[in-house]
Amino acid sequence: MVKDVLLQVKNLHTVFHTEDGTVEAIGGVDFEVRQGETLGIVGESGCGKSVTSLSIMRLLPKGIGEVPQGEVIYKGKNLLKLSEREMRKIRGKEIAMIFQEPMTALNPVYTVGEQLAEMVELHLGMSKKEAYDYAIKMFEKVGIPMPEKRIYEYPHELSGGLRQRAMIAMMMSCNPNLLIADEPTTALDVTIQAQVLDLMRELLKEYNSSLIMITHDLGVIAEMADRVAVMYAGRIVEYADVVPLFKKPSHPYTVGLMRSIPRPDVEVDRLDSIKGVVPDLFHMPKGCRFSNRCPYAIDKCFEEEPPLVEVEPGHYTRCWRYQEMEELSKHWESGEEVGKTSK
Amino acid sequence: MISFIIRRLLLLPVTLLGLTFLIFFFTSFLSPYQLLSAYVQDPRQLQGANVEKLIEKYGLKKNFMVKYGNWLEKIVRGNFGWSLSLNEPVIKVIGQRFPATLELTIYAIVPVIWIGIWLGVVAAVHHNGVIDQILRVVALLGYSIPAFVLGLLILFIFYGVLGWLPPGRLDQWAQMIVYSKNFHQYTGMITIDALLNGNIPVFLDALKHLIAPILTLSYLSWAGLLRITRSSMLEALGQDYIRTARAKGLSERVVVNKHARRNALIPATTVAGMMFIGMLGGVIITETIFNYPGIGSFSAQAAEQFDYSGVLGVAVIYGLVTIIGNLIVDITYALIDPRVRLG
Amino acid sequence: MEGFVKVLKKLMRNPTSIAGLLLVLLFVAIAILAPVLAKPPYPDTPYQMPQNGWSSVPQPPSHEDIFGTTEGQYDIYYGIIWGTRTAFKLGIFVIGLALIIGLFVGTISAYFGGWVDEVLMRVTDIFLAFPFLVGVIVIVTMLGPGLNHVMWALVIFYWMGYARLIRGSVLEVKENDYVMAGRALGTPGARIITRHILPNSIYPILIQVSMDMATIPLTAAALSFLGLGAPVGYADWGQLVSFSRNWIISSSGGNPFAYWYTITYPSLAIILYAMGWNLLGDSLRDILDPRMLI
Numbered sequence: 001m002v003k004d005v006l007l008q009v010k011n012l013h014t015v016f017h018t019e020d021g022t023v024e025a026i027g028g029v030d031f032e033v034r035q036g037e038t039l040g041i042v043g044e045s046g047c048g049k050s051v052t053s054l055s056i057m058r059l060l061p062k063g064i065g066e067v068p069q070g071e072v073i074y075k076g077k078n079l080l081k082l083s084e085r086e087m088r089k090i091r092g093k094e095i096a097m098i099f100q101e102p103m104t105a106l107n108p109v110y111t112v113g114e115q116l117a118e119m120v121e122l123h124l125g126m127s128k129k130e131a132y133d134y135a136i137k138m139f140e141k142v143g144i145p146m147p148e149k150r151i152y153e154y155p156h157e158l159s160g161g162l163r164q165r166a167m168i169a170m171m172m173s174c175n176p177n178l179l180i181a182d183e184p185t186t187a188l189d190v191t192i193q194a195q196v197l198d199l200m201r202e203l204l205k206e207y208n209s210s211l212i213m214i215t216h217d218l219g220v221i222a223e224m225a226d227r228v229a230v231m232y233a234g235r236i237v238e239y240a241d242v243v244p245l246f247k248k249p250s251h252p253y254t255v256g257l258m259r260s261i262p263r264p265d266v267e268v269d270r271l272d273s274i275k276g277v278v279p280d281l282f283h284m285p286k287g288c289r290f291s292n293r294c295p296y297a298i299d300k301c302f303e304e305e306p307p308l309v310e311v312e313p314g315h316y317t318r319c320w321r322y323q324e325m326e327e328l329s330k331h332w333e334s335g336e337e338v339g340k341t342s343k
Numbered sequence: 344m345i346s347f348i349i350r351r352l353l354l355l356p357v358t359l360l361g362l363t364f365l366i367f368f369f370t371s372f373l374s375p376y377q378l379l380s381a382y383v384q385d386p387r388q389l390q391g392a393n394v395e396k397l398i399e400k401y402g403l404k405k406n407f408m409v410k411y412g413n414w415l416e417k418i419v420r421g422n423f424g425w426s427l428s429l430n431e432p433v434i435k436v437i438g439q440r441f442p443a444t445l446e447l448t449i450y451a452i453v454p455v456i457w458i459g460i461w462l463g464v465v466a467a468v469h470h471n472g473v474i475d476q477i478l479r480v481v482a483l484l485g486y487s488i489p490a491f492v493l494g495l496l497i498l499f500i501f502y503g504v505l506g507w508l509p510p511g512r513l514d515q516w517a518q519m520i521v522y523s524k525n526f527h528q529y530t531g532m533i534t535i536d537a538l539l540n541g542n543i544p545v546f547l548d549a550l551k552h553l554i555a556p557i558l559t560l561s562y563l564s565w566a567g568l569l570r571i572t573r574s575s576m577l578e579a580l581g582q583d584y585i586r587t588a589r590a591k592g593l594s595e596r597v598v599v600n601k602h603a604r605r606n607a608l609i610p611a612t613t614v615a616g617m618m619f620i621g622m623l624g625g626v627i628i629t630e631t632i633f634n635y636p637g638i639g640s641f642s643a644q645a646a647e648q649f650d651y652s653g654v655l656g657v658a659v660i661y662g663l664v665t666i667i668g669n670l671i672v673d674i675t676y677a678l679i680d681p682r683v684r685l686g
Numbered sequence: 687m688e689g690f691v692k693v694l695k696k697l698m699r700n701p702t703s704i705a706g707l708l709l710v711l712l713f714v715a716i717a718i719l720a721p722v723l724a725k726p727p728y729p730d731t732p733y734q735m736p737q738n739g740w741s742s743v744p745q746p747p748s749h750e751d752i753f754g755t756t757e758g759q760y761d762i763y764y765g766i767i768w769g770t771r772t773a774f775k776l777g778i779f780v781i782g783l784a785l786i787i788g789l790f791v792g793t794i795s796a797y798f799g800g801w802v803d804e805v806l807m808r809v810t811d812i813f814l815a816f817p818f819l820v821g822v823i824v825i826v827t828m829l830g831p832g833l834n835h836v837m838w839a840l841v842i843f844y845w846m847g848y849a850r851l852i853r854g855s856v857l858e859v860k861e862n863d864y865v866m867a868g869r870a871l872g873t874p875g876a877r878i879i880t881r882h883i884l885p886n887s888i889y890p891i892l893i894q895v896s897m898d899m900a901t902i903p904l905t906a907a908a909l910s911f912l913g914l915g916a917p918v919g920y921a922d923w924g925q926l927v928s929f930s931r932n933w934i935i936s937s938s939g940g941n942p943f944a945y946w947y948t949i950t951y952p953s954l955a956i957i958l959y960a961m962g963w964n965l966l967g968d969s970l971r972d973i974l975d976p977r978m979l980i
Contacts, residue, residue, distance in 0.1 A: 088593075088594060096591075101583060104584065105583040106587065107606070109606055109679070118591075156681070354808075366824060369828045483964045487961040487964050491928075495927065496953070631912060642820065646912070646914055654827045657820070658824045666815050
């Protein structure tokens with residue numbers, strides 16, 4: 001059964017106008033989110049995953065961030081073409097967003113109840129009284145104890161876990177079709193992380209909402225996502241359903257990410273990690289953007305950027321050597337010698 | 344909140360003691376004969392053989408702590424000595440003139456806070472736009488024109504050239520009424536007293552005399568408040584919770600006026616309090632220029648005529664008002680910022 | 687050093703900061719070239735304004751006195767040129783000393799913390815419990831008028847801002863891992879201060895100094911205006927302005943514009959001087975304050 005496509009992002013480009021010139025943070029990103037499904041976007045910090053979500057919501061910093069090219073089709077409408085007024089009706093009501101750090105993402109000078117209530121007053125047309133009652137209900141739903149008391153507390157009076165629950169309650173309060181969660185559990189303790197993820201999954205199921213889960217944590221992806229886009233330096237480098245991706249990663253960056261997770265079933269001397277850091281936007285490698293860190297890079301990789309090709313039905317990758325990847329990925333550590341042509 | 348106020352109140356006497364000590368410390372430069380006027384309230388005591396006896400009595404040739412103790416005891420009882428410049432007890436001069444200064448400062452500070460904060464918000468919202476640049480230059484001009492120059496220019500234009508705004512506190516005819524028996528001085532603030540007495544002409548005359556000093560006194564302050572509000576507003580607008588507010592679909596007006604401004608007001612409150620204290624200093628210049636009979640012009644006059652008891656007395660009053668002002672600012676601060684309220 | 691070049695480059699990009707920089711440089715040049723621009727008739731007392739006669743009525747600009755004269759026939763041009771030196775002298779002396787006291791108090795307070803910090807900060811609070819001008823007036827009254835006394839009075843009531851600023855920076859740096867590590871390894875305190883704390887607070891101090899280079903001479907001028915500053919005849923902008931007071935509001939029914947020059951030139955000098963430093967300070971703040979970078 002193929003579900004309806006809820007959101008389709010086509011050839012999205014985002015640029016930033018900085019003091020030192022204009023840089024491209026996202027260079028042509030395509031993906032789609034289906035009704036009731038979860039898309040995971042994974043990558044290191046600075047790869048453009050957060051910028052992608054802000055571009056969809058049109059919340060890029062004014063005068064600095066801009067989307068010169070691309071389409072974001074939501075229910076048949078291109079969000080990028082909407083007026084600011086129409087867009088405001090989408091934000092919070094149709095598409096809601098959860099941020100990484102609930103301490104800074106919640107306004108410190110208003111009670112958490114007020115911050116939820118003002119949203120439902122706006123979108124659901126409730127009165128102040130109804131909105132506060134509704135806030136109590138939502139808090140209860142996300143498992144905040146003593147909700148009738150908690151709604152009158154300020155963010156700093158809640159624990160990190162409760163704060164993120166309050167944030168989720170707030171963003172789910174208008175029953176959005178799509179939720180974008182930007183590293184929602186990164187700032188939380190590990191035990192709390194699992195609880196919050198469980199809560200999100202339950203709510204999504206109940207509301208039949210879709211989710212874009214942005215994270216650097218493949219564990220979260222494995223647990224939550226139906227489909228995954230791996231981003232690197234403003235590009236999608238691999239895009240596939242979650243099972244094939246984990247079974248048969250076809251891009252060296254994905255391989256590297258997977259190898260940097262500790263696995264109890266495989267004994268390794270040390271944790272592999274990808275050498276180096278994401279290149280800064282002003283100094284992108286000429287060819288494949290991962291070439292300077294890639295253990296399997298060949299001459300071609302430094303000269304020409306590979307296209308996104310379909311490896312198997314629904315599984316795309318952006319690598320010149322994807323056909324050899326299964327073999328190559330067995331030798332990550334000695335990868336630098338494998339198949340590298342001498343100069 | 345309560346414990347916060349109690350802690351501040353407990354600190355009050357300590358600060359007051361330190362303050363009087365500091366003021367009195369500077370009298371170490373004076374000879375016993377110069378200092379004596381600060382102890383007596385009857386000018387006849389300052390003549391003849393009595394002088395040596397009094398110097399002996401108050402220990403003015405003895406060590407510092409004795410002198411200080413005797414002086415402190417006097418001022419606690421409300422005896423601030425004899426003003427040589429006005430030939431009246433200092434406490435009486437202060438009693439007459441303080442309401443005039445208070446009237447002037449209150450009229451000056453209210454529009455400052457109102458306009459300064461409003462303009463600061465406008466400048467921040469139009470960050471780096473035309474309005475922002477204009478306000479920036481006007482504010483910098485405000486910093487750069489000293490009060491005595493601005494006051495003289497206002498006096499020159501509105502009195503010298505146009506003859507509209509005369510110096511002083513009241514016209515001759517109005518003075519006759521105010522000091523007559525039928526006119527009750529309830530507060531010593533003439534605009535209020537005039538209204539309470541139902542005398543509109545006196546009210547208008549008093550108001551007319553206030554305009555020029557208010558302009559002079561407030562110009563510098565609203566420029567300062569504008570700059571502070573602007574930068575704290577810019578800081579607030581860059582916070583995560585503003586992005587959250589936008590993601591909730593709130594209109595830009597609500598985002599700015601509710602979510603950002605409330606946070607920006609926290610530093611602005613502190614600065615507004617400092618402005619008020621600065622204004623109390625500023626009245627020295629302003630009142631002197633406009634011959635306005637408040638404690639500011641008195642302190643300048645007393646200083647110029649070596650009226651030591653007058654200067655000491657005014658300094659104590661200034662310190663007292665400043666400390667109380669700071670206390671009020673701190674409490675207001677705690678009321679606005681929920682994070683302090685608990686501490 | 688590299689940082690300074692970068693800051694300078696950014697300063698040169700903005701027209702308002704260029705204007706500020708030029709104004710400041712102009713006044714620096716005037717101060718340095720004062721003996722050339724206005725040759726002192728008595729080289730031993732260059733700050734004493736020469737008097738061209740004894741008439742109490744100001745004289746309009748003429749070939750001899752290009753900005754005119756004040757009451758008492760003090761040459762306004764001369765007063766403005768040498769008044770520039772007075773302003774710089776005041777600013778450098780007062781800010782220099784206030785900075786040293788502030789550095790001392792702020793560093794000790796933050797470095798030792800505990801009751802030392804508590805006591806020093808309460809003392810600072812007490813000094814802050816006066817409006818600046820009131821505190822200065824108290825001291826000047828007790829010491830007697832005169833420019834030297836004004837300078838000391840300004841220092842005594844101006845170090846607190848620097849103390850707080852520096853204390854804040856030190857506290858921030860103290861939390862840094864490398865400083866903690868340095869302390870654990872026994873790096874001497876003085877070295878920590880010069881290597882880590884000063885570089886960290888240099889920019890906020892720079893902004894503050896630039897603003898204060900305007901504030902301090904303005905305050906001193908205000909005191910002169912009140913008759914508490916420099917002695918009569920000393921080249922000082924505040925005094926020049928106070929000379930004009932009786933002439934621009936002549937209630938005798940005469941033309942109030944007749945003595946325009948008595949207030950125009952001294953005021954312009956003060957305003958342009960302050961404007962220069964304020965523009966510079968404000969631009970520095972825009973460039974250096976990371977909170978402003980949005």
